[in-house]
Structures are given as structure tokens and as C-alpha cells.
Amino acid sequence: GESVGLHLPTLSVQEGDNSIINCAYSNSASDYFIWYKQESGKGPQFIIDIRSNMDKRQGQRVTVLLNKTVKHLSLQIAATQPGDSAVYFCAETYSSNTGKLIFGQGTTLQVKP
Amino acid sequence: GAVVSQHPSWVICKSGTSVKIECRSLDFQATTMFWYRQFPKQSLMLMATSNEGSKATYEQGVEKDKFLINHASLTLSTLTVTSAHPEDSSFYICSASTGLTNEKLFFGSGTQLSVL
Numbered sequence: 001g002e003s004v005g006l007h008l009p010t011l012s013v014q015e016g017d018n019s020i021i022n023c024a025y026s027n028s029a030s031d032y033f034i035w036y037k038q039e040s041g042k043g044p045q046f047i048i049d050i051r052s053n054m055d056k057r058q059g060q061r062v063t064v065l066l067n068k069t070v071k072h073l074s075l076q077i078a079a080t081q082p083g084d085s086a087v088y089f090c091a092e093t094y095s096s097n098t099g100k101l102i103f104g105q106g107t108t109l110q111v112k113p
Numbered sequence: 114g115a116v117v118s119q120h121p122s123w124v125i126c127k128s129g130t131s132v133k134i135e136c137r138s139l140d141f142q143a144t145t146m147f148w149y150r151q152f153p154k155q156s157l158m159l160m161a162t163s164n165e166g167s168k169a170t171y172e173q174g175v176e177k178d179k180f181l182i183n184h185a186s187l188t189l190s191t192l193t194v195t196s197a198h199p200e201d202s203s204f205y206i207c208s209a210s211t212g213l214t215n216e217k218l219f220f221g222s223g224t225q226l227s228v229l
Contacts, residue, residue, distance in 0.1 A: 043206050043220035099210035103157045
């Protein structure tokens with residue numbers, strides 16, 4: 001079946017550097033994408049979302065980029081901090097499938113002090 | 114933001130027993146709740162969609178008689194793992210939706226189930 005996948009299972013960065021986490025999706029019908037952060041033993045925490053009619057969206061220290069041509073999604077974290085260490089998941093859905101998310105593989109972000 | 118409460122946060126049970134997990138939306142009415150399972154170092158896999166007042170919709174490969182879902186009110190959905198076995202040990206997570214298109218979903222804090 002179709003799925004959302006991530007390229008890098010683990011990303012290690014130095015504190016203060018920028019982080020980029022990538023995601024590939026395969027369902028061309030998906031029109032809504034979300035990035036979640038999950039800390040150990042906890043549920044996913046919403047970070048930022050983007051709809052398919054946009055190619056970039058910025059939040060506080062985070063930016064999501066969407067390239068529909070190659071079905072690619074990325075999460076950029078500026079000035080990465082130790083508190084950013086977690087597993088990051090992208091998820092996709094489509095308008096008529098409210099709330100039914102398909103999650104990607106997940107990337108572990110390790111921030112070195 | 115909206116709060117979804119999940120209880121218990123962890124549970125240990127003997128093989129063959131049943132375990133009930135609760136998912137509550139604390140400050141909004143959730144017409145739909147979703148149940149996910151997550152094994153260590155893996156992603157979240159959707160198990161079923163729970164709609165208030167109707168039968169749950171299960172994903173392919175999920176046994177509906179083993180994972181009983183009840184969504185009796187707009188603020189509560191329960192997942193009961195019946196006749197639990199060690200392979201059912203996992204992290205179970207719920208999320209809740211008001212039913213509006215493309216809204217942010219809010220997740221519970223998860224329940225770690227360990228079956229001995």
C-alpha cells in the first residue's frame with residue numbers, strides 16, 4: 001500500500017546548528033501534511049502543518065517545505081536546541097479523510113551540546 | 114489547545130486477561146477518535162477509527178474481536194485488548210477530532226501495555 005517514508009532514521013546535529021528532516025510521500029491525493037514531534041513515552045506533539053496549495057510555511061524556528069512535483073516534504077529547525085531532541089514524524093492525509101493520518105517512518109534527532 | 118487525556122499511562126497484565134484503555138477529550142466534543150499502535154522504534158500504525166454512536170472501522174489486519182472499541186459519548190472512547198498476549202505489548206495512542214476537515218488533531222499521551 002501507499003505510505004509515507006523518511007530518508008534518514010537518525011540525524012545528529014550540534015546545538016545551534018540548523019536541522020533538516022526529510023520525508024517522501026507516495027499518495028498523490030494527499031493534500032494536507034503535518035509534522036509531529038514525539039518524545040520518549042509520550043504522544044505526538046503537533047509542530048507545523050501545510051496544505052497542498054502552499055509550498056512553504058513558517059512557524060517559530062520551524063519551516064516546512066512541500067515539493068509536490070517530487071512528493072517531498074521537509075522540516076527545517078533553526079538554531080537547534082537540546083530540547084529539540086526527539087523523534088520527528090511526518091504525516092499525510094487528504095481532505096475527505098478527516099483525521100485519518102498516515103505516518104512516516106520517523107527520524108530521531110539528536111542534538112549535541 | 115485542545116486536550117486529550119489517555120488513561121492509564123502504563124499497565125502490566127498477565128497473558129489471557131483483558132485491558133481497557135480510555136481516551137477522553139477534555140475541552141471539546143470528539144465525533145471521531147483514532148487508535149494507533151506503536152512498537153519500539155517504529156512509527157504509529159492506525160488500528161481503527163472510532164465514531165460516536167456507531168461501530169468502529171478497523172484497518173486491514175486488525176482483529177476487531179480482539180481490539181474492542183466503544184465510543185459511547187462525544188468525549189470518551191475506549192479500547193479493550195481482550196485475551197492479551199505478549200505480542201500485544203505495545204504503546205497505544207489515541208487522537209481525537211471534532212470532525213472538521215483538515216483540522217489539527219490532538220493526541221493522547223499514550224498507554225504502554227506490557228503483557229507478561
